[in-house]
Amino acid sequence: MNAKETAIRYFKRLKGTKTCNRVEFTTCLNELKGEAHNGFSEEEVETLIDALISAECLASVRFQGLLECIVPHKLVTHKAVLNLLQWIFTYFHTAPVGSLKSALDWMIGLIEFGLTDEMVVHAFYHHFYLLLENERLSVAACKLIHLLTTPSDVSRWRVKKILKIEQKFGKRNHTTCLLCLFKSYKPECVPEKVPAVNLHTAFKAVGKMNPFFQQAQLRLNAGSSEETCAKMVKWNIDQGLKKTRTKTKVDAVPPLDYVYFGSKLYRAKEKHSILEFKTLKSLSVHQLNLDIPCNSMSLLQNIAGIHVLAFGDRSLQSRLSFNLYYTLYRAFIELDQDFSYRERENVLKQIVELEEYMQQGIPVVSRFLAEYLPRWDGEDFREMIFHLLQWITFSSYLELHDIILDHIRNLFMTSSIEVKCSIIGMLNKFVENLICICLFRKEKEISGLFLEIRDEWSELETLQNIIKFVTDLCVAGLTVEQGSYLLLHEALRFFEMATCLEEENKLPIWTMMPPAVVYNGLFSRSACFLARVCDLLLKYDMAQYPRLRALGLRTKFLKEVNRQQLYIADFMSSLWNQNCFDEKERGYIFKGMPESHVQSFFFYTIPNEALTLKNHFALVPYVFLMQKACSALQDAAFDQDDLMIICSNYFPEIYNLIIHESE
Known part of the structure; x- marks a missing residue:
């Protein structure tokens, strides 16, 4: 039996x-804390609660x-x-107040973090109003009521109950905050002059006892x-926050x-308010019978x-x-001062979440970006802007180039x-979205979720133009930022992604690394970059070209085939054959180099052996x-075969390329 x-x-x-x-109690308690x-x-949770x-x-x-x-490991x-709830309401008159408050705090934590079924706690909703009459338990009870309340729970009787408690103990932030929530659900049941109270201030001392x-x-x-669909969602989380407003202020x-005109009795069909639902699962069940709020922007919260x-x-x-x-036009184009920086950032963040949820761009957002860039x-x-650009919508490459690229x-x-690395990463994701989602929908003739929009641009021509644009950026970046491994990493990520997706989707496209990427890898001081370039060259030879x-399409890609052969010739003559300058006319990078330049290298090294594996x-x-770690190797001289053994274990990409081309 272990200590636990x-x-x-x-x-x-x-x-x-x-x-x-x-002593025994403290020892066992410390074991549980660990x-x-x-x-x-x-x-185990049931056993401990029962013992408690x-x-x-x-x-x-x-x-x-x-x-x-x-x-709990996951759920209670x-x-x-x-x-625990039955114990609270059975002994709340006699049990120590500190114990009761701890139990309520623990229950609040379960609900806020979605670790139990909220409906089980909601069954005791009416009973929590009894705890409001105990001044020391009032704050925790108010927080629980605030978490559990749905529009159907709000009634004049309950508002009157809270007003009586305010008369008895005086106005407190937590009771006022609860009235604010009731007012947002049913304003006709709550007095008009209810001051705004910061939600976080009202309950700042509640529900913080469980850091795990x-x-x-x-x-x-x-x-x-x-389990994810059952996670609790919160509506109007900024309810009660005091804000400095102008008369024309509009939150982002x-x-x-909800605003209703006339009596509820005369409505044709009863619909469910969105505020009634606390989980995504329960909301989805009633998707077709929802009462949509007045401002559709509020659904972005x-x-x-x-x-x-x-x-x-x-x-x-x-x-x-x-x-x-x-x-968006008011906040970012007109720079309306009614919108704070935080509000602008929040609305962009929520738009990003919507587009990623739909796996689709929104046309008006793309129009906004065209005006804002x-x-x-x-x-x-x-x-946020880079995330939005990953889902840009367009009708043709010419339009995309003029307004965005x-x-x-x-x-x-x-x-x-x-920033250059972030831009390449953003374009990487943009191309990935085009191939994995947009081309898939066009092939299956599936419309997007938003307004059932279908892409009208030409598939292969547009994709090739965008890939060429990204390739040109990579070349320009590596030329300007010479020796930058960050940019080389992002460039290699792009070509690795393109090669993988072209093979998976059987696209008649060959996205080949430009010389700037290939030879930055060959001359890199990082073996990882050298290995990644070797891996791509091997994929070109073994997968892309045969496919x-x-x-x-062999004749269509003769240019790529010839360039691939030049790349491999340089890699083999440099890394393995030890004749990169003797055979320079067969390759790309050293081709045309004057013999006088080659002779000048002898002052520093033997040119043909400078880039060999050893x-x-x-x-x-x-x-x-390796020599430092093993005394037997300290004076040993490593030759090409020894380095091949090392590469076979630590850099198989380099080893595989040399073996494949040697055969």
């Missing part, structure tokens, strides 16, 4: 006891200490939650899709509001609203398009190396480390 099982068994024995050994970061199984509420020897400090250790069962709950949430989110992403927009009808998506363009300084909101090239040539030849500056550090 021993500790759990000890607490199980405390059930019904009135005394306990302080295991809390991994979480406990459902059975049954032991009569636990003062408030010990009760709280033990409860802090009870962290209904039984454990019900047992976030780890449990991460474990839960890494599980099945069903406004709160969810979380993943559930984004789901509604993605699968909404054309009317809703058209409304969103109009409001979205109007908001000429004005953009390249610094503000860079990450031309501005990207200007930004690329005037930016730092870090295109099988499609009957002398290559990318591999020499590994030889040095």
Whole structure:
């Protein structure tokens, strides 16, 4: 039996006891604290909760200490939650207030991090109002009510109950915040003069006792899709925040509001308010019977609203398009001072989430980008702008080049190396989206989710032009930023991705590395870059060319075939054959070099042997480390065959290329 099982068994024995050994209790408690970061199984949590509420020897400090250790591995069962809730409402008159407050805080943590079924706790919704009458429990009870409340829970009776408590104890931030929530759901039930209260200020001292709950949430989110769909979503999370407003102020992403005219009795059909749903799963069930809020932009506030927009009808998506363009134009083109930097950043972030959820760009966002890029300084909101550019929509390559790519090239040539790498990475993702999603939809004749839009651009011609644009940027970047391994890494990522997707999708395209990338890899001081270039050259020879030849496209790609042969000739003569300058006319990089230049190299080294495996500056550090680690190798001289053995174990890409071409 390990230490954890021993500790759990000890607490199980405390059930019904009135005394306990302080030293033994502390030892077992420390053992549980050490295991809390991994979480406990459902059975272990049930056992510990049962022991916690049954032991009569636990003062408030010990009760709280033990409860802090009870962290689920993923979810807490209904039984454990019900047992703790039943104990709270059975003994809330007699149990220590500190213990009750700890139990409520623990329950708040479960709900906020989605570690239990909220409906089980909601079954006790009415009972939490009883705890409001205890001033020391009022804040925690208010927070629970705030988390559990749905529009159908709001009634005049409950508003009156809270107003009476305010008369008894005076106005407090937590009760006022609860009234604000009620007012957002049913304004007709709440007095008009309810001041705005910051939600985080009202409950800042509640629900912070379990630092390991976030780890449990991460474990839960890494599980099945069903568990992810059951995760709780929050509406109007900024409700109650005090903001400085002008009379014409419009939030970038406004709160969810409903405005009704006339009596509810005369509505043709009862629809569900979005505010009633706390999980994506429950919302999806009633997708076709939802009452959409007045401002469609308010649905951008979380993943559930984004789901509604993605699968909404054309009317809703058209409304969103109009409001979205109007908001973006005011905030970024007109630079309306009513929008703070944070609000601008937030609306871009939510648009990115919507486009990635739909796997599709939004036309009005692309129009906004076309107008914004000429004005953009390249610094503000860079990450969000680059994410939006990955989903740009266009009708032809000419249009794309004129309104987007031309501005990207200007930004690329005037930016730092870090921004250049970000631009290549963004274009990498853009091309990947075109191949994996747009071409797939065109082949299957599938429309996008948003407004059922279909791409009209020519597939292969447009794709080849975009790839050529990215290739030219890589060449220009490597020419300007000589010796930059960051840019070389991004360039290699692009050509590796293109080669892989062309093969997987059987595209009649051959995206070959330009000389700037190939020879930066050959002359690199990093063996990793050398190996990656060798790997791509081998794929060209063994996969790309045979695939295109099988499609009957050999004559179309004769230029690529000849260039591939030149690349391999240089690599073989430099790395293996030790005759790169003797056979320079058969290759590319040394071709046409005057003999006088070659002779000048003899002052420093033997030219033909400078780039061989045994002398290559990318591999020499590994030889040095091996000699340093093994005394028997310190005076040994490594020849080409020895380096081949090293490459076969550590850099198989280099080894495979040499073996393949030698045969």
